[in-house]
Amino acid sequence: MNDCCFTYGSLMCQDIMSGVAGMVLRGEPAWLGGYARHPVVGEDYPGAIAAPGAVVEGVLYRGLGQAALRRLDVFEGDMYERLRVGVNLVGGGDVTAWCYIVRDRYQDRLQAGTWDFAAFLRQGKARFLSRYMGFAELEREA
Secondary structure, three states, X not given: OOEEEEEOOHHHOHXXXXXXXXXXXXXXXXXXXXXXXXXXXXXXXXXXXXXXXEEEEEEEEXXXXXXXXXXXHHHHOOOEEEEEEEEEEOOOOEEEEEEEEEOHHXXXXXXXXXXXXXXXXXXXXXXXXXXXXXXXXXXXXX
C-alpha cells in the first residue's frame, strides 16, 4: 500500500525527506487546516498542534510504503504521533495523509510564535544536518 505524508518542517526539504524515507521522493505544495506550527525550544525544527482556524503550509509526499513510514516513525521519535489528517492541495482537491503531530505531553517544548521555513533554509538547515547524523541509524532501527 502506498501512503501519503504531509510534512511541515525539516522534511519539507526533498533531500532530507528522501534520506529519512530511504527512497527518492518528490513533494507537492499543500496545506493543513486546523493546526499551527511552532518552533521547538532549542531546535531548528517545528512541531504542530491542533489550533482551530490556523493553517500550516507544507509539502505532501505520495507513494511511501511501510518501510518508509517505519523509518519516519523512528526519525520523529516519541515526541510526535503519526495521525491521519485531511490535507488540501494548493492546486485544488484534498487527500488523506499521515502527519506527525506533537503529543500533548510534549507541547511545553513548543515556543510561542510561528516557525519560519525560509529562516530554516537560510540558517537552520545546515545546523540541523550537522547535528543529525542518524540517517544510517534509521537503516538499523526501522
